[in-house]
Amino acid sequence: METTASTATPAAQAHASTSYRVVPIMIALCIAGFIGMFSETALNIALSDLMESLHITASTVQWLTTGYLLTLGVLVPVSSFLMQWFTTRQLFIFSLGISIVGGVVAALSSGFSLLLIGRILQAVGIGILLPLIFNTILVIFPPEKRGQALGTMGLVIMFAPAAGPTLAGLTIQYLSWNYIFWFTIPFLLISLLVGVRYMQNISTITKPKIDVLSILLSTIGFGGIVFGFSHAGEGDGGWTDPVVIGSFIIGALALLVFCLRQNKLRQPMLNLQVFQYPMFVVGLLMVFLCFNVIMSTMLIFPMYFQGGLAKTAMAAGLILLPGGIVNGLLAPVMGILYDKFGPRWLVIPGFLVMSIVLFMMTGFDTDTSIGLIIALHILLMIGISMVMSPAQTNGLNQLPPHLHPDGTAFMNTLQQISGAVGTAVAVSLMSGGIADYMSASSDPAAASESAHAMAFGSQHAFIFALVVGIVGFVISLFIRRVKVEGGSERPKAMH
Structure with missing residues (x-):
């Protein structure tokens, strides 16, 4: 059974007849995408080093992650609106420029406050860049080649988080954490220069009315949800913390009002019509669950390696490298x-x-061989590669061209929320498992018990990831290929 697309719109035909400089545009996008995702994950392995060198606590240093995710959660939903107000070149140049500024500020910082400002500036850049990348690919490639194009971008975006811990571990061992940021700047400059020379304007500027209330509701809604999950996983109070509960309630209410308002606006900030297309919804759910597995396991693995197997940060990164x-x-x-x-x-x-x-x-457990871990991690990465790009491509393919910016905005926003959910739940379950093990231990002060507790806690986190994987498998049974007719990607909506 296939989902059938209708004939092409004049706008889509106009896009199809335009000649794009695909190769240099893809080079610029790939370099920018790699550094953006590298920046999102590479600093995680340096948090302990940062606590020592900056003389800050764990609850303070976690804001380098929470602040980054929070900025993305706030900014990515607005990306669809930005694409209708500014040209592709303007957004690309701005996102790369602000990322470079953020990288320089973070690299030069000698205190926490300046480092946090640099991280937030980086998040502003990647928050604009990620939806722009996927929307550009949807326009410059015909439907029959989008899978390969999005797969190539997937190579870059998925390799970056895997390479991040290894490169960061090497950098910390031989240099200092500042060089993690210095490393990104030359690549961002190359991407910026290639983009300035070859990037074309592929979006249609309509300049819809600015609805301040929608922007405010989106910011409070998505920001509240991301902050709630991030704070639950990294704060001291856990899920019962009044701040966490309050963030969830406020965020959920703001999102409810936001959705109701979008349905009433003539020109909504985010067009909820994307949810009328069943394969987009299925693809969105699968990407959400798959990214949840990626982010939760990526956080647990280094902690398990270092705490349960007594490996160094660099060794932990090297163990994950083959799978990446x-x-x-x-x-x-x-x-x-x-x-x-x-x-x-x-x-x-x-x-x-x-x-x-x-x-x-x-x-x-503490006796699991490194060879088995590497083999299983490679198999996990194979499974993830079989899901991410095809699910994303099929879902976005079903949307008509005018809904592509909204579709990419929802895809990228929910990925950020998924990352916050996955890491928060995984850390919470792992911490609970460690506490349970230690409470039942006859000699909790023994060094070996700490390693066993970490392994026991990690098992709890992997059980959570397993449940997510099973739910994803059930949802995947409903996927159908979007059949393209006449080069169009505008299917019948679900009524």
């Missing part, structure tokens, strides 16, 4: 396979592989 490389190399391959065979033969087996591997990971 495999995932990156397979991303464009999965895109090509999607273009040829559709999503069903990829996402269903992909979630099945993920679930089986995560089930085996629930048995990790």
Whole structure:
């Protein structure tokens, strides 16, 4: 059973007839995307070092992650609106420029406040850049080549978080945490120069009316949800903290009012019509769940390696590197396979592989061999590569061209929320498992008990990831390929 698309709109035909300088544009986008995702995850492995060098507590240093995610959660939903007000070149140049400024500020900082400002500036850049990347790909590539194009971008974006811990570990061991930021700046400059020379304006500027209330509700809603999950996972009070509960309630109410308002506006900030397209909804849910597994396991693995197996930060990064490389190399391959065979033969087996591997990971302990861990991590990354790009491509393919900015905004926003949810729940379950083990231990002061407790806590986090993987597998059974007719991607909406 296939979901059928209708004939192309004049706007879509106009886009199809335009000649784009695809190769240099993709080079600029790939470099920018890699550094953006690298910046999002590389600093995680340096948090302990930062606490020592800046003389700050764990509750303070976590704001480098929370502040970053919070900025993304606030800014990404506004990206669809920005694309209708500013040209592609303007947004690309601004996002790269503000990222470079943020990187320089963070690299030069000698105190926490300046470092946090640099991180927030970086988040502003990537918050604009990520939706812009996917929307640009949807325009400059015809539907039959989008899988390969998004797969190539997936290679870059998925390899960056995997390479981040390794490169950051090496940097900290031989240099200092400042060089994590210095490393990104030359690449951002190259991307900026290539973009200035070759980036074309691919969006239609309509300059819709600025609805201040919608922007405010979006900021409070998405920001409140992201902050609530981030604070629950990293704060002292956990899920019962009044700040966490208040953030969830305020965020949920703001999002409810935001959605009701969007349905009444003639020109909504985010067009909720995207949810009338069933394959977009299915793709959105699968991307959300898949990214949840990625972010939760990426956080737990280094902690398990260092606390449960007594490995160094650099060794932890090296253990994760093979899986990251495999995932990156397979991303464009999965895109090509999607273009040829559709999503069903990829996402269903992909979630099945993920679930089986995560089930085996629930048995990790202090005696688990590094070889087995590397092998299972590679298999997990294979499963993830089979899901992410095909699910995203199929979902976005079903939307008509005028809804592409809204679709990419929702995809990227929910990925950030998914990351906050995954890390918060994983850390909470892991901490609970550690506490339970220690409370039952006959000798909690023994050094070996600390390692066993970490391994026991990690098992709890992997059980959570397993449940997410199983839910994803069930949802994947409903996916159908969007059938393109006449080069169009405008299907029948669900009524």
